[in-house]
Amino acid sequence: MPTKLSGLPATEQIGRTLDHLLGRRVILKPAKPWELSVPQNILWGVYTDDAESQQVLWGCDLALAANISASLCIFPPSRVQECIMACKLDEVLEADFREVMNVLSQVLNSPGRAHYRLQEVRMQSGKAAVEITQGLAAKPNRMDLEATVTGYGGGRMIIFELSKTDRGAAQVKV
Amino acid sequence: MNVLIVDDSRAMRMIVRRALRQAGYQNLDVQEASDGAEALQIASSSSPELILSDWNMPVMSGLQLLQNLKDLGSQSKFGFVTSESTPEMKAKAIQAGALFLITKPFSAESFQESLGALFHAHKT
Numbered sequence: 001m002p003t004k005l006s007g008l009p010a011t012e013q014i015g016r017t018l019d020h021l022l023g024r025r026v027i028l029k030p031a032k033p034w035e036l037s038v039p040q041n042i043l044w045g046v047y048t049d050d051a052e053s054q055q056v057l058w059g060c061d062l063a064l065a066a067n068i069s070a071s072l073c074i075f076p077p078s079r080v081q082e083c084i085m086a087c088k089l090d091e092v093l094e095a096d097f098r099e100v101m102n103v104l105s106q107v108l109n110s111p112g113r114a115h116y117r118l119q120e121v122r123m124q125s126g127k128a129a130v131e132i133t134q135g136l137a138a139k140p141n142r143m144d145l146e147a148t149v150t151g152y153g154g155g156r157m158i159i160f161e162l163s164k165t166d167r168g169a170a171q172v173k174v
Numbered sequence: 175m176n177v178l179i180v181d182d183s184r185a186m187r188m189i190v191r192r193a194l195r196q197a198g199y200q201n202l203d204v205q206e207a208s209d210g211a212e213a214l215q216i217a218s219s220s221s222p223e224l225i226l227s228d229w230n231m232p233v234m235s236g237l238q239l240l241q242n243l244k245d246l247g248s249q250s251k252f253g254f255v256t257s258e259s260t261p262e263m264k265a266k267a268i269q270a271g272a273l274f275l276i277t278k279p280f281s282a283e284s285f286q287e288s289l290g291a292l293f294h295a296h297k298t
Contacts (some may be wrong), residue, residue, distance in 0.1 A: 021189075022282070
């Protein structure tokens, strides 16, 4: 019997949650499908349901992750540029990004559906893991968005949900 | 008022402080702990009047912290500030002695709603 997935959150719901958390407006717009086969730096929030049979992968490009994290504690936007130059978040911004992804888990959850928790946040430097490209090849329900954090900058995000069947027996390793 | 903020996220501790300030609660003596065990140590020595704690934390969860405080006879008022708030969690929290559960992301208003009576009682 196919696993019942929980469905992806509404864009407005994501926007509202980020607005509240960051204390500033975050503008989200639908975007063209993000080409993930190109080598790039992405931070992935990996969410797993209670039965460990389903996962949601929530990716933000490095620029967006840095802008979101910097705005959380009102660090100067120059800190974002430093991270982009270094091709990674610094330790403080990485911890802040994890907290943002943790709070965002609530938009994945609604009564009577799969219940997700943030399992981990991982950095992809370069090519996407095979499991990601394989998972996407199964054509899961996905959302591609462009996000702008007012007063800072923006970037891209993608959210998709995979059942065990989509990703094979192994957990997705990013 | 002496307040202890417990959260493993440094950013979240800062945001809770900011929300308290924005809610109009000034002149607080605020201490911080990054997990339940550290909070228990601080609470044992300084007896905060209010503890605002995350639920999921390494070493000792917020619920374990609350249960330990009750076992020690602590009189501190206790509330959760957490990213998840299911009816089951709420029931567990209240049963263990928590006064309220604020869900992240929160606003200054949600702090006023949960803490208003407490701070009013403290003033009078």
